[in-house]
Amino acid sequence: MDFISNFSIPAVIFVIVVIGWIKGVKVFDVFVEGAYEGAKTAFEILPVMVGIIAAVSILNASGLVDILTNLVRKPLEFIGIPAEVIPVMLIRPFSGSASLGLFMEQIKRYGADSYAGRALSTIMGSSETVMYTLAVYFGATGVRDTRHALAASLISSYVGMLAAIYVCKIL
Amino acid sequence: MLNVIWVIMIFAGVVTGLLTGRIKEVSEAVLASCTSSVSLVMTMLGAMCLWSGIMRVAQKAGLVNTLARLLKGVFKFLFPGIPKDHPANGAIAMSISADLLGLGNAATPLGIMAMKELSDVNGNSTVASNAMVMFGVVNAACIQLIPATVLVVRQQAGSADPSSIIPCVWIASLASAVSGVVAAKILEK
Numbered sequence: 001m002d003f004i005s006n007f008s009i010p011a012v013i014f015v016i017v018v019i020g021w022i023k024g025v026k027v028f029d030v031f032v033e034g035a036y037e038g039a040k041t042a043f044e045i046l047p048v049m050v051g052i053i054a055a056v057s058i059l060n061a062s063g064l065v066d067i068l069t070n071l072v073r074k075p076l077e078f079i080g081i082p083a084e085v086i087p088v089m090l091i092r093p094f095s096g097s098a099s100l101g102l103f104m105e106q107i108k109r110y111g112a113d114s115y116a117g118r119a120l121s122t123i124m125g126s127s128e129t130v131m132y133t134l135a136v137y138f139g140a141t142g143v144r145d146t147r148h149a150l151a152a153s154l155i156s157s158y159v160g161m162l163a164a165i166y167v168c169k170i171l
Numbered sequence: 172m173l174n175v176i177w178v179i180m181i182f183a184g185v186v187t188g189l190l191t192g193r194i195k196e197v198s199e200a201v202l203a204s205c206t207s208s209v210s211l212v213m214t215m216l217g218a219m220c221l222w223s224g225i226m227r228v229a230q231k232a233g234l235v236n237t238l239a240r241l242l243k244g245v246f247k248f249l250f251p252g253i254p255k256d257h258p259a260n261g262a263i264a265m266s267i268s269a270d271l272l273g274l275g276n277a278a279t280p281l282g283i284m285a286m287k288e289l290s291d292v293n294g295n296s297t298v299a300s301n302a303m304v305m306f307g308v309v310n311a312a313c314i315q316l317i318p319a320t321v322l323v324v325r326q327q328a329g330s331a332d333p334s335s336i337i338p339c340v341w342i343a344s345l346a347s348a349v350s351g352v353v354a355a356k357i358l359e360k
Contacts, residue, residue, distance in 0.1 A: 016225055016229045019232050020229070020232035025228060034228065035224035037227070038280050039216060039223075042216045042219045046208070050208040051177065052177075053211070055181050055184065056204070057200040058184030058185060058188070059183065061188065061199070062184045067187065103324065104324055112325045112329055117325075117330070118335075118336055122336050122339040122340050122343050124318070125318030125340035125344075126315070126339075131176075133311050134311065136279065136283065137283060138286070138299065140283045141286050141287055143290065143296075143298070146299050148304055149307045150176070152304065152308045152351055153308050153312075156347045156350050156354060160346055161347075163342060168336075168339050171339050
């Protein structure tokens with residue numbers, strides 16, 4: 001498993017560059033041309049990132065995330081969602097770095113091979129920072145009205161997280 | 172959508188901060204967040220250059236079209252209405268392949284490229300097309316063959332068998348992807 005995950009990135013680069021070279025592409029010139037586009041895109045998303053991360057940091061620092069966790073604790077425990085995973089579940093769609101930090105802290109507290117540790121790992125492995133992904137993708141294309149993108153993505157995220165919680169109980 | 176959500180986030184955060192007496196922490200966090208956004212983009216800058224460059228090579232070598240042809244059936248269902256020879260097909264294929272491989276930040280520039288092509292199909296409108304929403308949702312569902320970051324964290328946390336969660340991750344990702352596609356198809360009407 002380790003080998004596959006370590007090998008995937010070099011393999012992709014290797015295959016593309018070698019096939020490009022065989023097909024007579026001026027690989028380095030073309031690479032630089034594409035890399036320049038990449039740099040431009042990165043600067044285009046900087047203002048979007050500043051806006052989103054500022055708002056998320058306000059939410060975190062104000063203590064609202066903790067308050068919401070306590071609020072939903074009882075009803076969620078009733079349908080089988082353990083209290084240990086609630087903060088990560090709440091924050092996961094909105095902030096990648098915050099949820100990763102929280103995950104690292106919690107997994108140490110509960111133990112990596114405990115039920116909570118496995119459920120947390122599965123949640124982190126199978127979900128994405130929806131707000132960030134959508135903001136970056138739609139921000140870069142100048143879309144102002146994203147219609148049902150956020151709703152559908154959040155549904156998908158939370159169904160995935162629930163599946164993670166229940167699957168870890170069985171497997 | 173983000174216009175509304177942004178206001179709600181800031182409003183709720185500041186009001187809560189005032190009520191809980193944590194307004195000093197809020198103030199510090201906002202200022203610190205600007206620095207961390209810049210460093211996050213700076214961290215991504217190199218990866219975006221690298222992958223945009225590599226993908227340009229892949230495009231010139233005709234690899235993207237090969238991959239797109241392999242995944243054609245799936246795309247026809249998920250993204251109806253994209254012209255057959257439009258570069259959007261290839262861009263989506265590359266992006267989803269990068270997601271599957273768990274390339275993380277590397278997948279982001281590919282996703283942005285794909286979204287730009289889809290926007291082109293949509294006449295660069297400021298209103299997202301069904302295909303653009305579907306692409307966003309599929310990306311957010313994040314099907315990952317190897318959740319590399321999580322495995323590293325588990326190892327550091329002293330797990331006896333870090334990769335034991337991989338089957339759980341696959342099942343959960345699949346549930347997430349299927350429900351996202353169904354939700355997007357229902358909501359687009």
